[in-house]
Amino acid sequence: MNEKNIPDIVVSRLPRYLQVLKQLLDEGNATTSSNELGYCLGLTPAQIRKDLSMFGGFGKQGTGYNIPFLIDRLNEILHLDRQWLIALVGVGDLGHALARYQGFTGGRFRICLLFDREPSLIGNKVGELTIRDSKEMIPLIKDSGIQIAMITVPPDEAQDVASSLVKAGVRAILNYAPVVLRLPPKVQVQNIDPELKLEHMTFYLE
Amino acid sequence: MNEKNIPDIVVSRLPRYLQVLKQLLDEGNATTSSNELGYCLGLTPAQIRKDLSMFGGFGKQGTGYNIPFLIDRLNEILHLDRQWLIALVGVGDLGHALARYQGFTGGRFRICLLFDREPSLIGNKVGELTIRDSKEMIPLIKDSGIQIAMITVPPDEAQDVASSLVKAGVRAILNYAPVVLRLPPKVQVQNIDPELKLEHMTFYLE
Numbered sequence: 001m002n003e004k005n006i007p008d009i010v011v012s013r014l015p016r017y018l019q020v021l022k023q024l025l026d027e028g029n030a031t032t033s034s035n036e037l038g039y040c041l042g043l044t045p046a047q048i049r050k051d052l053s054m055f056g057g058f059g060k061q062g063t064g065y066n067i068p069f070l071i072d073r074l075n076e077i078l079h080l081d082r083q084w085l086i087a088l089v090g091v092g093d094l095g096h097a098l099a100r101y102q103g104f105t106g107g108r109f110r111i112c113l114l115f116d117r118e119p120s121l122i123g124n125k126v127g128e129l130t131i132r133d134s135k136e137m138i139p140l141i142k143d144s145g146i147q148i149a150m151i152t153v154p155p156d157e158a159q160d161v162a163s164s165l166v167k168a169g170v171r172a173i174l175n176y177a178p179v180v181l182r183l184p185p186k187v188q189v190q191n192i193d194p195e196l197k198l199e200h201m202t203f204y205l206e
Numbered sequence: 207m208n209e210k211n212i213p214d215i216v217v218s219r220l221p222r223y224l225q226v227l228k229q230l231l232d233e234g235n236a237t238t239s240s241n242e243l244g245y246c247l248g249l250t251p252a253q254i255r256k257d258l259s260m261f262g263g264f265g266k267q268g269t270g271y272n273i274p275f276l277i278d279r280l281n282e283i284l285h286l287d288r289q290w291l292i293a294l295v296g297v298g299d300l301g302h303a304l305a306r307y308q309g310f311t312g313g314r315f316r317i318c319l320l321f322d323r324e325p326s327l328i329g330n331k332v333g334e335l336t337i338r339d340s341k342e343m344i345p346l347i348k349d350s351g352i353q354i355a356m357i358t359v360p361p362d363e364a365q366d367v368a369s370s371l372v373k374a375g376v377r378a379i380l381n382y383a384p385v386v387l388r389l390p391p392k393v394q395v396q397n398i399d400p401e402l403k404l405e406h407m408t409f410y411l412e
Contacts, residue, residue, distance in 0.1 A: 006409075015405035020386055040386055079408045086404075093303035098400070100299055103361075103384065109404055147411055148404065155309075172407035174400055178309065180226055180246055188410050190403035194304070194380055197396035198292075198315055198354065199221035201378035202285045203212075204394050205353055 003055070003077060010051050016041055017051075018074045022105070025067050033064040080108050085146050087113040087170070089161050090153035091121055091131050094176060098150060099126040111150070113140060117157075134161070141168035150174045162189075209261070209283060216257050222247055223257075224280045228311070231273050239270040286314050291352050293319040293376070295367050296359035297327055297337050300382060304356060305332040317356070319346060323363075340367070347374035354378045361385045368395075 020040045024032055034045035034052075041048070052065070055077060075081050088095055088111050099111055114126060117134040124131045132140060141149070149170045153161050158177035165173060172188040175181055181189055226246045230238055240251035240258075247254070258271070261283060281287050294301055294317050305317055320332060323340040330337050338346060347355070355376045359367050364383035371379060378394040381387055387395055 011409050012406050014409070015402040018405065019384070019399075019402065023386055040388075077409065078405050079411060080405060084404070084408060084411075093306050094300075097299035097303045104401055104404075105384075109401065148407070150400075171411055172404075174403055174407070178225070178311075180229055182246075188407040190407055192398055192400060192403060193225075194356075194398060195310055195315065196221040196225065197380055197398060198290070198310075198378075199224065199284050199286060200218050201354070201380070201394040201396055202290060203217050203220070203283065205285060205290075205377055 006054055010054060013041070013043075013051060014074055014078055018071065018078070018080075021067050021071050021074070025071065030067055031064040032067055037065075083107060084109050084148055085113075085144065086111045086148045086150060087115065087137075087141050087144070087146050087165070088150045088152065089115045089134065089137065089165070090151060090157075090176075091116040091124075091126065092152065095150075095152035096126060098152065099129060109148075113144065113146065137161075137164055138168040141165070141170060146170065148172045148174070150176065152176045155179045212260055216260060219247070219249075219257060220280055220284055224277065224284070224286075227273050227277050227280070231277065236273055237270040238273055243271075289313060290315050290354055291319075291350065292317045292354045292356060293321065293343075293347050293350070293352050293371075294356045294358065295321045295340065295343065295371070296357060296363075297322045297330075297332065298358060298360075301356075301358035302332060304358065305335060315354075319350065319352065343367075343370055344374040347371070347376060352376065354380070356380045356382065358382045 017037065020037060021032070034048040037048045038045040055073060086109055088099055091099065091114050099114055114129050114131045115134045115137050116122060116131050121131050122133045147170060149165045151158050151161055151173060155177045158175065158179050159181060162173055162175070162181045162183055166183055166187055173181070175189055175191045178193050178195060183189060223243065226243060240254040243254045244251040261279065292315055294305055297305065297320050305320055318335070320335050320337045321340045321343050322328060322337050327337050328339045353376060355371045357364055357367055357379060361383045364381065364385050365387060368379055368381070368387045368389055372389060372393055377392070379387070381395055381397045384399050384401060389395060
C-alpha cells in the first residue's frame, strides 16, 4: 500500500508503536510479537498485525518482529530520519517549560524560535533563545522555512496566532490552547489538552 | 444503552463534543446540527448522530440539537457535575506550570497536593500549595481520598511513582512522562506526550 493512503487512525498509532518498541529495545529485547505489542498498547494482536502489514509485512510467522528493523522503518515512514525545527508562540509558564524541555528523542525536534507579544518578555532569553516580538512572526518564520509551530497563548488569542502561522507557511500546529482551531484542511493540527484527558477518565470514576 | 456499555472510543470523543458545544454556546448559538458538529470535529455527521444516539437521542429531525441541554447531559455522563481533586507528582518546570494553571473550566479540576523527592523543593510553595516529600505520598493521598493524579517526573521514575499512586488508591493517572506505564486494568491511564503528536504530524510533511 502506498504510504499516502494509510488511514489517519493507523498513522495516529504509529508513534505509540515506536515508543513501545524503543522501550522494549532499551529493556534488552531484539524481537517482539503482535501479542506483546498488543498487550503494551491495549490493542488486539490482530489489529497490530493488520496495522503493520500496511507497510509491507515486517513480521515472520514464528520468529516475530525484528525490533531495530521496525524502529528504522517507522522512523522513515514518519519522516523522523531528520531534524525538525519548531517555532513556539506564547512564552508563559507552559511555553517557558516547553522551551526549556530537552527531552525530544535524539534531538529530532528542536524549538528554535520563541515569540510573545508581551513587551516585558520580548528580548528576554530562555536558555540560548531570545524571545521575539509576535509582530515579527510571519517574516521570521517565512525566512526560516519552519513548518511546525506550538501554540501556548491564552485561548482567546489562539485562533489569530494560528491563522498568522499558516500565512507564514506553517503546515503543522501543536495547539496547547483549549480551543478548537478552524484552519484550512491542508494544515495538520494536533491538540494537547489535559482537561479533555481528565474528562475521559472521570467517565469511569464514581 | 447503559452508560457503562459505551465503547471507550466513543467515550474518548465526548470531551471534544463538550468543548465544541461550549465554544458554539459562547459564540451565541442555542442549537447545532450533526453537520456543524461534524465539521468542527472532523467527523462525519452520521458518526455524530450515532455517538449521541447512544445516550438516548438528543436531537430532533429538523430542529437539531439543543446546545445547553446537550452540555448538561454530557457533564452528567462524564461525571463533571462535581469537583475533582488532583495530586501532582514532580514539581519541575512542567509540574510547576501545571500547578499554577487556573484554566480548568468552572474549577471542576483542582490540583490540591504537590509532591517531589528533591530536598531543595520540599517545603517550597507554589501559589497556596506546599510541596510535600514524595515519601509522604501514600498516606497523604489515602487520607485525602483523591482518585486522580498527574505524573510529571523524569521518565525513569514514572513507573515507580505510578505504582505507589495505585497503592494510595488513585484510579486515574494523567501521565506526562514519555514512557508506557504498566498498571492494573482497573486504573485509567491517559498520556500527554507532545512528541507523539509531533510524530503523527510529520508523517504528512515532506
